Amino acid sequence: MNEDTGPDRRSLAIGYVPGVQPDKWLTRWRERNPDVPISARRSGDPRSALARVAGDVGFDVIFLREPDAAPRSSPPGLLRVPLYTETMAVLAEKDHELAAFDMVAMADLKGEPWLDPVDAITASPDEVSAAVDLVAAGVGLLVLPLPYARSLSRRDVVVRPIDGV
Numbered sequence: 001m002n003e004d005t006g007p008d009r010r011s012l013a014i015g016y017v018p019g020v021q022p023d024k025w026l027t028r029w030r031e032r033n034p035d036v037p038i039s040a041r042r043s044g045d046p047r048s049a050l051a052r053v054a055g056d057v058g059f060d061v062i063f064l065r066e067p068d069a070a071p072r073s074s075p076p077g078l079l080r081v082p083l084y085t086e087t088m089a090v091l092a093e094k095d096h097e098l099a100a101f102d103m104v105a106m107a108d109l110k111g112e113p114w115l116d117p118v119d120a121i122t123a124s125p126d127e128v129s130a131a132v133d134l135v136a137a138g139v140g141l142l143v144l145p146l147p148y149a150r151s152l153s154r155r156d157v158v159v160r161p162i163d164g165v
Contacts, residue, residue, distance in 0.1 A: 014040040015059035018125045019148025022063050044125055065121045065145065086145040088165040091157050093138045099158040106165060113140040120144050132157060 012029065016022045022040055029038050043062065065086070074080035090109065092098050098109075118131045128144070129152070135142050136156040144152075149159040 010035075011037040011039070013058060013060045014038060015043045015062040016040065017043055017062075017064045018128070019120065019145060019151045020063045020065070021147055021151070025063070067121060086147060088143055088162045089146040089149040089159050090162050091132060091135045091142045091144060091149055091152075091159050093136055094156050094158055096138075096141075096158060098160050101160060103161045103163050105163045109141065115140040115142045118142065118144065120148050128152070 012033075014022060014026065026038060026040055029036075041058075043059070063083075066082075068085070090098065090104060098104055101108075115131055115134055118128055120128065123131075128148070131142050132152050132154065134140065136154060143162065143165075146159070146161055153159075
């Protein structure tokens with residue numbers, strides 16, 4: 001980040017939570033604003049991401065997940081812009097039968113053992129990683145946003161998009 005923290009600062013510091021892939025947005029920024037440096041850093045704890053913007057301690061912009069029902073208002077001094085809705089995915093051990101499909105429907109997963117849900121919005125990376133460890137051990141299936149699930153790529157886990165969720 002630029003050490004000049006005055007109002008004439010000409011740089012942009014981007015933060016993002018685990019599983020968010022800001023590369024498209026960073027590329028567009030660099031194409032449109034080649035004279036304004038940009039930096040990006042992952043914020044490991046989604047719970048503190050907004051505080052780091054609101055508290056002026058690191059990020060000018062943060063990419064994060066919100067529940068569908070989140071209010072579209074924002075704290076004073078901040079602007080909230082919904083960008084897209086993520087596709088959800090199911091994770092299973094590598095030898096699970098869903099590995100044979102490109103996409104699955106929730107109805108196809110009826111009767112399967114499920115892990116307790118992990119909230120991808122508030123869970124720490126360690127909590128999500130622990131849940132994926134249980135998936136790999138064959139304890140049960142887990143649902144996460146597809147980009148987050150893909151970012152956790154492991155040989156012992158398969159990830160398949162869920163149709164209609």
